[in-house]
Amino acid sequence: MLCSFSRLFIFSALLLLAACSTAPKGGERLKAPAPPSQKSTTAPSESALKLPAGEYSVLIESEPAGGIVVVGGVPLGRAPQRVVLPGTARGFFRDQVSIKVRFVATDTEHTSQTIEEVLTPLDKIPARVRFTVTGAIRVAR
Numbered sequence: 437m438l439c440s441f442s443r444l445f446i447f448s449a450l451l452l453l454a455a456c457s458t459a460p461k462g463g464e465r466l467k468a469p470a471p472p473s474q475k476s477t478t479a480p481s482e483s484a485l486k487l488p489a490g491e492y493s494v495l496i497e498s499e500p501a502g503g504i505v506v507v508g509g510v511p512l513g514r515a516p517q518r519v520v521l522p523g524t525a526r527g528f529f530r531d532q533v534s535i536k537v538r539f540v541a542t543d544t545e546h547t548s549q550t551i552e553e554v555l556t557p558l559d560k561i562p563a564r565v566r567f568t569v570t571g572a573i574r575v576a577r
Contacts, residue, residue: 492523495564496535503537503567515567523561527577532556537567 487493496505498515505517512519515537522530536552553565553572562574 487520490522490525491520492527492561493518493520494562496537496567497564498537498539498567500539503539506534506536506538508534521561527561529555529557529559529561535565535572537572539569 496507496515496517496519498505501515503515505512505515505519507519507521519535521533524530533555534552535555536550539549539551541548549569551567551569551572553567553574555561560576563577564575566573566575
């Protein structure tokens with residue numbers, strides 16, 4: 437019985453030492469990798485982007501400008517924002533995609549609002565989605 441406790445103690449100590457050796461040095465934190473299905477670029481127009489087959493660029497706009505864009509639960513920045521989403525060869529979504537824009541109130545006279553647009557595999561991938569405080573408008577390719 438004493439032998440099994442000592443083996444358990446030695447195994448636990450080795451496991452703890454192995455875990456400590458893989459921790460980042462200097463107290464630095466590891467950054468979470470971006471999801472592979474959602475890439476964000478704020479740069480050139482759609483015609484200037486060279487995307488691999490099965491990826492489509494969608495411009496997310498907001499009125500008023502500066503709404504916070506969230507795609508698939510991942511905040512990407514302020515609108516306007518160009519996101520790259522996976523799709524089929526015929527231009528439909530592979531999976532359901534949730535795009536939200538959060539309008540944050542700048543004074544006490546207004547309230548913050550979140551507008552969500554859910555796109556399904558039955559939907560064609562739009563060229564742009566324009567969000568307002570009353571809803572979202574898709575613009576076809």
